[in-house]
Amino acid sequence: MVNADVTLHDVVRLLADNEGEARRTLNMVPSENAMSGLAKLPMLLDPAHRYFFNESDHPDRWHFRGGRRVHELETGLAVPLLRELGRAEHVSVRPLSGLNAMTLVLAALGGEPGSTVVTVAAENGGHFATPDVAARLGLGVEFLRGSGPHALDLDHAAELLARVRPSLVYVDQSHCLFPIDVASLVATVRAVSPETLVHVDASHWFGLVLGGAFRNPLDEGADSLGGSTHKTFPGPQKAVVLTRDAAMDRRIRDTQDYLVSSHHFASTIGLGIALLEFRDFGGPAYARAVVENTRRFGRLLHDRGITVAAADRGFSAGHQLWLDTERDGVAPKVAADRLHAAGLRVNFMAGLPGFTGQGVRIGLNEATYQGLAGDDFTELADVFAAAVRDSEPLGGLADRVASLRTRTRVGAPVDSTSSLFENALALCADSLRTTQVAAPSPQGVTS
Template structure:
């Protein structure tokens, strides 16, 4: 494969996104404006001098633009995250998890509790903890949505638990964090409670879900590209200076360059969230998820959570098996018409069978309304049951996808902003001479 083939593929991918609805809950599309720093010189630079000391500019590559982190990204994270201390250096959700487990887990031989995969806990948490010598046990669950608080009390009373790590990556209804914290602090006051909010960050910033710190948790954090439509990165929040220092110390040797281009991208995403309707976006996610789930149930699919209102976040879980069409086959039929879904065999309540984990976060970021969710459910039904020709369904998918272009971001109709972007892009590729060949 040569360079031309690679760029042909990239062009096709970029063109096809306008014909595609992505319903994968762990993905989101950051705005074009916020992605611009990822192709600039800033992407290649290191920045360590957070306190901006005049005698500590050992890496000077980002010196001219360091305020993007110190005066934009960090203050906005403190504001939206309602936290005194923020660490934006983790590179990804799993990288942040490993840093937290190393910093707060208690060290080799210490006991921690995590959420079991049967209740939506992340598949990697146990292995990550054990890889650094922690003893990882799962919190006992009553069902796929509720933990057994009596069992939790007993475990906290009998064992020395250093950390309770709440990490629901598959989740329709989050664990009651306020009750969990109350139980932990009553039974074992020194036990730390950390909440991984990778899937919920945008909903917490948008005040749709309560901030874990306000509910008594010691810290929270997670990735920045799910319900929050930012770059692929992660952040950590706390109001406890000792916890902040422990995490900072571990992070300092687990992350070298924290990808300053992604920091600039995050800063722009945060500005857009605050100033361009992020709070409305967060509210709309939940409404869109509920209506999509309800309509898919009405159309005859096995959609989980009906008795509780289907979902309180962005995720919708469904199986097509009862129609005689396997969930994997359904995902292939949806793919053909331009709908991307997550096939999953670890969703609580499906007993290890393949099911579809859907997320409305990205299509909502694009501007989709409730009526679009009704049409989307009908398209999905027509595609799965093969009632309508693929080409016609592709047209209907494209109509929804391109219905709203400049949602929840700074508009490129702003002439000054548009001209600045064009100038930046032009400057970035200035040294490329198309007449030269390698």
């Protein structure tokens, strides 16, 4: 228990315990992922304390100078890699998270207060926050709806768009098993409301888009694309916005100047490292495997008697699966608690499209990133189903999960005898030493 008497020893011990637990467990929350130690390294170092604004490297604009020596890790690494993988000339790496990127895009592209934006109804998987953020910016909000939980009704969209002539259609699938057909939606927008912009917030799908497992919404005609870099993309908690249109880029830049101050420079460098690893060490194969593993895991759970949504459509086309454990006689919170005791981290929540009560939401993105493959998923499905039903001792199931976590991760192999590893380790140790020198404490930090 953390309280006012806590010592630094206690803090480090708790973090170490948590680290030990994290290594024995498997995170199946679809909005989270892991990333490599190398990508985390900048967060321990000096860039974590610095502002960086001078993207053009103009000699008169180094008002904040601390990022000068390493600024190319953003401008010459993260940004060009995003341009290449996202196939967009203009890239912003300033948003801090998906929600921050949403606020930025609605403010920049949503029009003057009083304008109307159109977004995806919650019953069709739209993000819960979009209507509130838009309303706070003084924007009216209307909703795209569907005939069922997984598809939009384009006739309804055409009627709505022609009637309200929105400034922006903000596509924000969040609870999502199947991607919206962006090309058809864009064609509808262009036909009935040609002035309207289309932004796709692909926070959940971003790694699948960059890895080529999903079509890039910009290729489908969307004006801009954005989203978090830590859900299906195995990167830091941040977000990005991409466009091929210089005028839209200008609007984003003008707005981000007052909406984002520190953009977390160290995380941005971490993003650059994560993108480099993604491009050069298996990103596209990872993205394809996420989709294959998710479908396969849906089938494996279904075969074990768990009610998995969208069985008639192959369960999922992305990384999420939704389980109606209530139907199987286990309340979702109880299922999530049992899974937690068995070393599996899942969401339980209300609001999944098509569900009347709560459901269990899982993702196969992090398991895939951690390197689970082949028969691992049969073993994982056995453990998962037994935990939900509480049909085997949960401690034994947790041991089985721990042994699945010994597999190799997708990504850059770091040989512990290499100079890369030695240099990175020396930087970590150095960072820690600096802390000790700066903070000798009566609690005996150095003992």
